[in-house]
Amino acid sequence: MTSHRSGRHFLQIPGPTNVPDRILRAIDRPTIDHRGPDFVRLAGEILERIRPIFKTAGPVVIYPASGTGAWEAALVNTLSPGDAVLMAETGHFASLWCAMAKRLGLEVQLLAGDWRHGVDPERVEAALAEDRTRRIKAVCIVHNETSTGVTSRVAEVRRAIDRAGHPALFMVDTISSLASIDYRHDEWGVDVTVAGSQKGLMLPPGLSFNALSEKALAAAKTARLPKSYWEWAPMLAANAKGVFPYTPATNLLYGLREAIAMLEEEGLEQVFARHGRHAEATRCAVRAWGLEVLCQDPREYSSSLTAVLMPEGQDADALRRLILERFDLSLGNGLGKLAGGVFRIGHLGAFNDLMLAGTLCGIEMGLRLFGCPVASGGVVEALACLTEGARQPVRRASAA
Numbered sequence: 152m153t154s155h156r157s158g159r160h161f162l163q164i165p166g167p168t169n170v171p172d173r174i175l176r177a178i179d180r181p182t183i184d185h186r187g188p189d190f191v192r193l194a195g196e197i198l199e200r201i202r203p204i205f206k207t208a209g210p211v212v213i214y215p216a217s218g219t220g221a222w223e224a225a226l227v228n229t230l231s232p233g234d235a236v237l238m239a240e241t242g243h244f245a246s247l248w249c250a251m252a253k254r255l256g257l258e259v260q261l262l263a264g265d266w267r268h269g270v271d272p273e274r275v276e277a278a279l280a281e282d283r284t285r286r287i288k289a290v291c292i293v294h295n296e297t298s299t300g301v302t303s304r305v306a307e308v309r310r311a312i313d314r315a316g317h318p319a320l321f322m323v324d325t326i327s328s329l330a331s332i333d334y335r336h337d338e339w340g341v342d343v344t345v346a347g348s349q350k351g352l353m354l355p356p357g358l359s360f361n362a363l364s365e366k367a368l369a370a371a372k373t374a375r376l377p378k379s380y381w382e383w384a385p386m387l388a389a390n391a392k393g394v395f396p397y398t399p400a401t402n403l404l405y406g407l408r409e410a411i412a413m414l415e416e417e418g419l420e421q422v423f424a425r426h427g428r429h430a431e432a433t434r435c436a437v438r439a440w441g442l443e444v445l446c447q448d449p450r451e452y453s454s455s456l457t458a459v460l461m462p463e464g465q466d467a468d469a470l471r472r473l474i475l476e477r478f479d480l481s482l483g484n485g486l487g488k489l490a491g492g493v494f495r496i497g498h499l500g501a502f503n504d505l506m507l508a509g510t511l512c513g514i515e516m517g518l519r520l521f522g523c524p525v526a527s528g529g530v531v532e533a534l535a536c537l538t539e540g541a542r543q544p545v546r547r548a549s550a551a
């Protein structure tokens with residue numbers, strides 16, 4: 152046996168995603184003086200052109216950090232010790248954000264969930280209506296739960312907050328939805344949007360983002376949670392001069408400029424349609440295999456990943472191991488309470504029909520070799536779905 156693997160690895164976890172050659176080439180340049188004129192031009196350009204990706208006219212803060220840092224930044228810049236926050240247990244990542252809020256000294260009011268549905272707007276409305284003393288200072292939700300492949304209806308949650316007439320801030324994690332699934336920071340009245348570089352933006356891990364509303368900036372003036380590295384005010388002051396208050400991730404910013412150019416060239420709406428189409432074809436394959444999609448509400452199907460339930464008694468991790476060893480294809484594992492019970496197919500970022508076809512072929516061959524009692528023909532179904540012009544991707548309710 153040789154350890155050499157011929158051909159290209161298939162990285163089909165739901166992020167980090169495949170980094171396109173164009174972005175790798177853009178990053179592969181000498182690092183420049185981050186206080187010099189060339190950098191000022193680079194930063195100025197990126198800080199402007201990133202806004203339409205969030206569909207905002209407001210400022211976007213860029214941290215040299217993973218997404219977890221941007222979660223923390225959202226909370227510490229806007230809230231004070233003991234403040235209550237309303238969160239929804241949609242899956243593993245929502246639970247981690249919730250645990251972070253508790254560690255920071257916030258009181259979490261949790262809407263429990265079954266990890267197969269998104270945030271229920273009616274329960275948000277009811278919880279806020281009950282909060283007559285206005286103790287809840289923020290509603291924090293995950294747009295696309297990467298552990299479950301469920302996309303919450305952000306616009307409907309916004310309308311629920313408005314119906315309750317509650318002044319809470321609205322914070323949304325778009326780490327696995329930005330630049331993959333329709334998202335509108337301004338139109339949906341989001342105060343802080345949290346995002347990361349390593350998924351729809353097609354970059355390596357290492358950058359994360361906070362898009363800010365006027366209301367979030369006003370809240371930051373009185374927020375008392377301790378902060379230093381994450382503080383928006385010095386970042387925004389430095390950014391106004393085209394620099395950062397500390398050393399930025401210069402080469403990732405070269406990559407970000409290229410990623411924005413690629414998204415502009417394809418057009419955001421086309422990017423969303425492409426993701427929707429690949430997700431639909433993936434679900435066709437899963438159904439033909441006789442397996443179950445974890446997400447139970449078709450309005451909440453994720454366009455960026457599909458979590459698939461293994462038949463009773465079958466180990467998803469053993470299947471993933473076999474597929475990695477035989478076909479050099481990485482699939483996402485089940486996280487938290489879903490460990491061993493599901494595998495996740497990432498179909499986001501720089502991705503096309505043939506990459507999806509290859510991915511589904513690897514899974515179908517893996518299922519056969521694994522001896523999983525499933526029907527073959529998933530790939531055939533997916534190819535039919537991809538080539539049938541009449542078949543449209545599921546319309547996202549949140550875009551209504």
Ligand SMILES: Cc1ncc(COP(=O)(O)O)c(C=O)c1O
Binds near residue numbers: 295347356
């Ligand atoms: C929805 C979501 N939120 C938060 C995170 C945490 O981000 P990071 O691992 O970049 O810190 C992830 C990571 O995959 C995620 O998918």
